[in-house]
Amino acid sequence: MKTKLFAILFLLVSKLCIAQLSPNDKKIYLDSTWTETSQENSKYYRIVKDYYLDQKEYKVLVYYKNNQLKEESILNGKDGGSPNGEKLNYYENGNKQSVSTYVNGRPTGKSISWYENGNKREEGEYTGNYEIPGKHYRLIQYWDENNNHLIENGNGFYSCGDKASFLETGSYKDGYKDGVFEGKDFKLNAFYKEKYENGKFISGTRVFSDGTKTDYFEMEKRPFPKKGMQDFYTFIGKNFNYTNESFKNKVQGKIILNFVIDKEGQIVEPKILKGLGYGLDEEAVRVLLKYGDWIPGEQRGMKVRCSFSLPLALQAVR
Known part of the structure; x- marks a missing residue:
């Protein structure tokens, strides 16, 4: 005892x-x-x-x-x-x-x-091949929640998901998706069917419960400023105004902003993850919201909200 x-x-x-x-x-x-x-x-x-x-x-x-x-x-x-x-x-x-x-x-x-x-879920390896989508990660072993060994040495029939979010099935060959994969997104009440060749995504089709159909040829598209990222960074730098208080206190450091690009390509929900005070945090939000439209992100052919983090290195010296 x-x-x-x-x-x-x-x-x-x-x-x-x-x-x-x-x-x-x-x-x-x-x-x-x-x-x-x-x-x-x-x-x-x-x-x-x-x-x-x-x-x-x-x-x-x-x-x-x-x-x-x-x-x-x-x-x-x-x-x-x-x-x-x-x-x-x-x-x-x-x-x-x-x-x-x-x-x-x-x-x-x-x-x-x-x-x-x-229980173990999966074993895999990151290959470093980021040039071809789908080839940066190789699945070697996979077990379902009941401990059934579905993928062995990179080969087998894959079944993954849960009734609350999604379910996906398809075959793996030598560690990569190969052939037709089918899935259901329970949150969106939509089915999808996708084709892969040795890990490379070829095409997909999503069908919603109302019969709406979308074909897509890229799995995911990140949001992007219409004039390019360099234009975005240049705009922030040129339009950011230091406050008199920040100059008086010779403030230096980093502000970290988080924001969302919504489905319409607008910047919304700005948040200061790390601030410096002296009016600089408010100025960072102001100049961020002043920037123009973005091209919204997409997943499986549907526009989605995406979150970004923006670090701003500042030095209040005249």
């Missing part, structure tokens, strides 16, 4: 130690959209190790509100940035969700994921 009690106490102490802060660490509370918020309104919190030290990389830990570890990674910036090295994700019950390795912000090499009950 004493041994059992000691083990329980040890686990509790270990759990508390995970979230302890050193004087150089920073704790940030986040809501469900990963926007900085108060502790009362938070769903997660992030700890950036050695935040107040000048380093090339920072260890970042994200916790659920119940103090259970959700994510751990190494980023090249204290206020965000690209991951480098191993990245791990966990379910709220403590079970491991996924593990992968990043190099210069891109996943590279082997990747493993699990179901929430602890």
Whole structure:
């Protein structure tokens, strides 16, 4: 009995130690959209190790509100940035969700994921081939939620999804989609059928419950300014006005903005993920909303809302 009690106490102490802060660490509370918020309104919190030290990389830990570890990674910036090295994700019950390795912000090499009950979901590898959509990731092993081994050494019949969101079926050959894949999007009440050749997407058709039919030849299109990204960045730089307060206090640092490009190609829902104050945050939102139309993003031939993050490096010096 004493041994059992000691083990329980040890686990509790270990759990508390995970979230302890050193004087150089920073704790940030986040809501469900990963926007900085108060502790009362938070769903997660992030700890950036050695935040107040000048380093090339920072260890970042994200916790659920119940103090259970959700994510751990190494980023090249204290206020965000690209991951480098191993990245791990966990379910709220403590079970491991996924593990992968990043190099210069891109996943590279082997990747493993699990179901929430602890059963393995899939094993794959990131090939680094981003020139051909569908070839950057190779699926090697896959098990369904009942632990049936459906894809073995890259070959087999794939069935994935749930009744709440989607269901997709089709065959894999040598780790890539090959042939006809069929699926249903339960949220949109739509069916789709797509053709692949050795991982390369060829074409697709989506049919809604009312009979509306859409053919598409690209799986996904990212939103894009009508005049190009360089025009967007130039506009922000030319039209941003520093405040007198920022000059007086010689403010420098980075503002991180999050915004949405809606289905009409308009910038909506701007949020400050990291601000500098002195009126600069409000100015960042003002100049962002002043920019013109974008070409909206698409998924499976349908216009969709897409989220962006925009870092602004500022230095208020006359």
